[in-house]
Amino acid sequence: MATMPASASDLLKSFKLKTKQQELLIRVSILCLVYILAFITRLFSVLRYESMIHEFDPYFNYRTTLYLTENGFYDFWNWFDYESWYPLGRIVGGTLYPGLMVTAVLIYRILRFLRFAVHIREVCVLTAPFFASNTTLVAYFFGKEIWDSGAGLVAAILIAVCPGYISRSVAGSYDNEGVAIFALLFTFYVFVKAVNTGSLAWSLASAFGYFYMVSAWGGYVFIINLIPLYVLVLLITGRYSMRLYVAYNCMYILGMLLAMQIRFVGFQHVQSGEHMAAMGVFFLMQVFYFLDWVKHMLSDTKLFQAFLRITVTSAVAVGGVALGLGMVSGYISPWTGRFYSLLDPTYAKDHIPIIASVSEHQPTAWSSFMFDFHILLFLFPAGLYFCFKRLSDATIFIVMYGLTSMYFAGVMVRLILVATPAVCLISAIAVSATVKNLTVLLRSKNKVVQTGSTKGSGGSKSSSKALLDQSQPFQKNGAIALLFGAFYLLSRYATHCTWVTSEAYSSPSIVLAARGAHGNRVIFDDYREAYFWLRQNTPQDAKVMSWWDYGYQITAMGNRTVIVDNNTWNNTHIATVGRAMSSYEDEAIEIIRSLDVDYVLVVFGGVTGYSSDDINKFLWMVRIGGGVFPVIKEPDYLVNGEYRVDKGAAPKMLNCLMYKLCYYRFGEMMTEYGKPPGYDRARGVEIGNKDVKLEHLEEAFTTSNWIVRIYRVKPPNNRW
Amino acid sequence: MARTSSSKENAQALFHSLRSAYAATPVNLKIIDLYVGFAAFTALIQVVYMASVGSFPFNSFLSGVLSCVGTAVLAVCLRIQVNKENKEFKDLPPERAFADFVLCNLVLHLVIMNFLG
Numbered sequence: 001m002a003t004m005p006a007s008a009s010d011l012l013k014s015f016k017l018k019t020k021q022q023e024l025l026i027r028v029s030i031l032c033l034v035y036i037l038a039f040i041t042r043l044f045s046v047l048r049y050e051s052m053i054h055e056f057d058p059y060f061n062y063r064t065t066l067y068l069t070e071n072g073f074y075d076f077w078n079w080f081d082y083e084s085w086y087p088l089g090r091i092v093g094g095t096l097y098p099g100l101m102v103t104a105v106l107i108y109r110i111l112r113f114l115r116f117a118v119h120i121r122e123v124c125v126l127t128a129p130f131f132a133s134n135t136t137l138v139a140y141f142f143g144k145e146i147w148d149s150g151a152g153l154v155a156a157i158l159i160a161v162c163p164g165y166i167s168r169s170v171a172g173s174y175d176n177e178g179v180a181i182f183a184l185l186f187t188f189y190v191f192v193k194a195v196n197t198g199s200l201a202w203s204l205a206s207a208f209g210y211f212y213m214v215s216a217w218g219g220y221v222f223i224i225n226l227i228p229l230y231v232l233v234l235l236i237t238g239r240y241s242m243r244l245y246v247a248y249n250c251m252y253i254l255g256m257l258l259a260m261q262i263r264f265v266g267f268q269h270v271q272s273g274e275h276m277a278a279m280g281v282f283f284l285m286q287v288f289y290f291l292d293w294v295k296h297m298l299s300d301t302k303l304f305q306a307f308l309r310i311t312v313t314s315a316v317a318v319g320g321v322a323l324g325l326g327m328v329s330g331y332i333s334p335w336t337g338r339f340y341s342l343l344d345p346t347y348a349k350d351h352i353p354i355i356a357s358v359s360e361h362q363p364t365a366w367s368s369f370m371f372d373f374h375i376l377l378f379l380f381p382a383g384l385y386f387c388f389k390r391l392s393d394a395t396i397f398i399v400m401y402g403l404t405s406m407y408f409a410g411v412m413v414r415l416i417l418v419a420t421p422a423v424c425l426i427s428a429i430a431v432s433a434t435v436k437n438l439t440v441l442l443r444s445k446n447k448v449v450q451t452g453s454t455k456g457s458g459g460s461k462s463s464s465k466a467l468l469d470q471s472q473p474f475q476k477n478g479a480i481a482l483l484f485g486a487f488y489l490l491s492r493y494a495t496h497c498t499w500v501t502s503e504a505y506s507s508p509s510i511v512l513a514a515r516g517a518h519g520n521r522v523i524f525d526d527y528r529e530a531y532f533w534l535r536q537n538t539p540q541d542a543k544v545m546s547w548w549d550y551g552y553q554i555t556a557m558g559n560r561t562v563i564v565d566n567n568t569w570n571n572t573h574i575a576t577v578g579r580a581m582s583s584y585e586d587e588a589i590e591i592i593r594s595l596d597v598d599y600v601l602v603v604f605g606g607v608t609g610y611s612s613d614d615i616n617k618f619l620w621m622v623r624i625g626g627g628v629f630p631v632i633k634e635p636d637y638l639v640n641g642e643y644r645v646d647k648g649a650a651p652k653m654l655n656c657l658m659y660k661l662c663y664y665r666f667g668e669m670m671t672e673y674g675k676p677p678g679y680d681r682a683r684g685v686e687i688g689n690k691d692v693k694l695e696h697l698e699e700a701f702t703t704s705n706w707i708v709r710i711y712r713v714k715p716p717n718n719r720w
Numbered sequence: 721m722a723r724t725s726s727s728k729e730n731a732q733a734l735f736h737s738l739r740s741a742y743a744a745t746p747v748n749l750k751i752i753d754l755y756v757g758f759a760a761f762t763a764l765i766q767v768v769y770m771a772s773v774g775s776f777p778f779n780s781f782l783s784g785v786l787s788c789v790g791t792a793v794l795a796v797c798l799r800i801q802v803n804k805e806n807k808e809f810k811d812l813p814p815e816r817a818f819a820d821f822v823l824c825n826l827v828l829h830l831v832i833m834n835f836l837g
Binding site for chain 1: 730733734737738741742778779782783786789790793794796797798800801805806808809812817820821823824827828831832834835
């Protein structure tokens with residue numbers, strides 16, 4: 001018994017692992033690789049441009065995170081921001097979801113404690129990829145809970161690269177969804193674990209997961225409605241059990257209490273119609289438990305039936321009366337517009353134009369589904385089939401999550417994000433089950449000789465396959481071919497996802513890039529140029545009026561007070577700005593002076609061909625303004641129902657403030673070779689009114705590619 | 721008349737059989753039931769008080785009522801897990817059930833104290 005191995009083969013043998021350890025090694029290494037993959041696939045824009053915050057909403061989150069790092073939690077929680085919504089201000093502490101900011105600052109403090117001298121912006125930029133990696137781990141455990149560890153691994157891989165999730169969690173997209181999807185999946189996983197085990201500890205963990213979700217995103221309403229719906233389905237299908245009682249009740253009470261600590265949510269859990277389903281199911285569970293207990297104690301079934309009838313009718317009556325009273329008296333508020341438009345998609349377009357105008361709220365096209373899901377789109381029904389074959393409490397949950405989230409994803413583009421984890425998990429079940437069956441087929445050939453004639457109980461896979469084997473001799477080849485097909489599909493999926501991430505979802509939106517005439521890359525950094533001009537060349541207390549899209553960016557980068565911003569909480573204020581933009585200059589200057597505005601900012605894409613500019617958004621300004629001030633009528637700006645800016649355009653269009661501000665001095669500009677001066681490249685026409693004169697405003701700054709134009713409001717003329 | 725008397729008999733028979741069955745439950749479960757009853761009664765008193773004087777600091781009212789309801793619900797969960805007749809929980813040691821109960825109550829009351837205002 002030498003302590004050192006005598007030869008090389010003995011050395012190797014001492015390292016040889018048993019099968020269980022091999023499997024563990026493979027699993028851990030796959031998970032590590034997936035973790036790293038999920039992080040690095042989201043880094044395209046950091047590598048191509050620089051480490052900066054993208055889009056619009058993240059700038060507000062970044063500004064609040066900065067405030068939190070500088071002033072501490074108490075000041076942050078009680079912050080009143082006077083730099084936005086100019087005369088009104090905004091109670092920031094009570095109108096935001098603090099989860100994202102608190103998480104980023106926590107990571108920042110930990111890194112600083114470990115003496116890594118990072119800037120808070122770097123932490124903000126990389127928070128979303130970090131949480132995406134954590135989501136893959138949660139997906140693995142969730143898949144293991146629902147099906148088995150193979151499905152968990154496939155789920156982790158699928159969700160690491162799925163474009164539906166990447167779109168909102170690239171590096172730089174410092175938005176609530178980056179953290180919220182992690183919280184969502186974590187809450188669901190822990191809740192399913194609690195239902196499976198009936199343990200109070202897991203249920204407490206799900207209450208904390210729910211609290212994190214509530215602190216992170218307004219989409220928590222999905223959880224508080226899906227879980228009661230799930231419990232209801234279990235009750236209806238006769239799967240009531242004590243584990244369900246323990247899991248749901250603990251989660252509901254503790255989760256509700258924890259959620260009410262967030263000021264933005266407040267008392268909605270007991271007062272809002274959107275949360276009443278959870279309360280109703282809570283009372284229903286108490287009734288179920290009571291009936292179960294009485295049934296257990298009574299030995300006479302006839303007596304119990306009578307008792308059952310009385311209790312059920314009285315419970316339903318009391319519940320119905322209470323709900324009716326609550327809704328009629330107005331104590332229980334009805335579903336708010338944002339969520340009501342999910343149930344009735346036409347509601348927003350008719351009644352709330354602000355919700356209808358957001359591009360993320362439009363219904364989803366089929367191409368978006370294919371773009372974001374690729375092969376998962378047909379693996380999803382296959383996975384549903386497998387789930388229905390092996391119904392348990394956990395698979396019922398994932399089926400419900402998948403179906404409801406797919407319905408909502410069809411109504412609103414933004415909600416593809418919520419459907420992505422469900423689709424990945426269900427597709428993972430399909431992939432894992434198929435691959436498992438195929439490899440079992442591959443391995444079963446050897447057993448034909450031994451078990452050829454035994455019928456057995458028909459339960460053993462190998463013996464039944466062995467019987468089939470004799471009639472279909474090419475089964476093994478077929479299995480190999482199918483396996484190759486499956487791996488080919490999965491590799492195409494990976495390629496597609498990387499291509500989509502690189503081409504479509506990695507643009508910062510604040511920096512634009514295009515291909516020049518010689519194929520070289522041209523960068524348009526006009527937005528930041530304009531905001532920094534504002535920061536350095538205007539008085540500290542200057543007020544800037546622009547359309548609400550740019551509000552967050554102006555306050556975060558330009559550090560100036562704005563009139564309206566992306567929070568869109570006050571429709572009348574936004575309509576006032578819309579009215580000012582769509583009126584003639586003389587009427588508009590009255591509104592501008594009444595709001596104390598010093599600078600007006602517009603975005604114009606005519607020189608570069610940039611199509612998300614204010615002229616293309618102008619009709620929404622008209623609609624929103626017209627919704628509150630009937631003096632603005634949309635048909636005044638259209639010609640035969642058509643929106644035009646050339647010679648044939650409506651006279652009100654050619655002379656309104658927005659037109660003048662965008663096309664000032666543009667009539668002399670040569671934008672394209674061979675076209676007349678004043679050719680608008682974004683609309684593809686020559687503009688109608690080239691001789692724009694401004695009376696009350698003067699041009700202050702136009703960026704190098706004419707994308708952002710800033711005008712100064714002139715003081716009133718001296719009277720004589 | 722016959723229907724009401726038979727339903728009255730039914731109710732009485734129901735009541736008697738329930739009483740006799742309940743008398744047979746073990747003492748530890750009866751103690752938990754007593755606790756649940758006490759918590760529910762406290763919640764009822766608070767609701768009656770709110771109905772008479774108004775709900776002004778609504779967060780205080782909610783935290784009071786929800787602490788009673790919450791601890792009642794947690795006690796019922798404890799009862800489920802400790803009850804020897806429940807097949808699903810026969811592997812769970814009662815010490816673990818009680819520890820979970822204490823932990824959840826701790827969290828509940830910490831949140832309540834924050835919410836009381």
